[in-house]
Amino acid sequence: MTSTVVRRLLAVSSLVALLVVGSAVAASADTPEPRPGSWEPKPDVDLLHAFLLLGGVPLLIMILITLLFVAPALARGADLSPNALEPENQWLGGPRKAAGELAAPDSEDSKAGGAGGSW
Template sequence: MTSNAVRRVLGALSLVGMSALIVLATAGPGSADTPEPRNGDWEPKPDIDVLEALLVLGGIPLLVFVVITLLFVAPALARGEDLSPDALEPENQWLGGPRKAPDELAAPDTEDSKAGGAGGSW
């Protein structure tokens, strides 16, 4: 390996190491528990019901999903569009098909013809 490659590898490893060190150093306070109450300074942890947790963690995302879907589908339904999977197939189109402009170059007639613009061979 050349010295430049070694420097790049060592630089990348040092960045990864520093990132890991920063993550580990800041993770400690996040795992702290609520201290024991003294003189009314701290309130005890609130008890969370399982049903309440399911409603908050499942119901709110489901509600957001339904609202976004309705915002997307409602205008099409108001216009009377068919939203079935068969109706979403595009019509047959010829994109970039033949043009009828008089200033276009003519297509080549034979193998030896030079008409039609650019050409190339191996």
Template sequence: MTSHAVRRAIAAVSAISAGLVVPVLLAGPASADPPTSWPTAPSVDFLQVLLLFVGIPVLMMIVIGAMVMGPSLARGESLSPHGAEEEAQWLGGPRKAAGELAAPDSEGSQAGGAGGTW
């Protein structure tokens, strides 16, 4: 290596190491204690934590569930999966509109939709 390349390599290594070391040295004040004039935080007991992280979400689930199922229950509908059987529905099935094409009535008939033969 030439002296110029060596100097560039040393400069690159020192810049990288300075970039890693300087933030670590500057982070020391971030771990300082809070000022003594600040009030101390009150302690939180287990019951308050349980109420906050379990009680409130459960209460919200009950309220949302009542809002979703309430109207159906008020109408007297069954929420059971084995409730009243719905009549069979054929979505996209045959329609009985006046403007539809007639179905083919024989092999040679040209009525109906698209067709193809081999």
């Protein structure tokens, strides 16, 4: 693209952005003066009531959900401390003494055992 085309695109996009912002300003009108039988006055909102409603209700819901998940474990007498949640040491895929396993290789040149590779 040439620089004139880019400049025209920037000018058009900035004009569209100004129109969008300008229309949003007009939409933020205040409530009109109350007249009998038309518009109710804007109610005063107490700050403490708003904090309790917007902060306390979600906090209570989170506590309730946590209790619903933790209560059965507490009823069983499970240990919920952070140290109790560590898994036991396991060696997954380690040596076993089952009868159906492949034999380990005897020497460097042996082809016995599982998968093998060399460089």
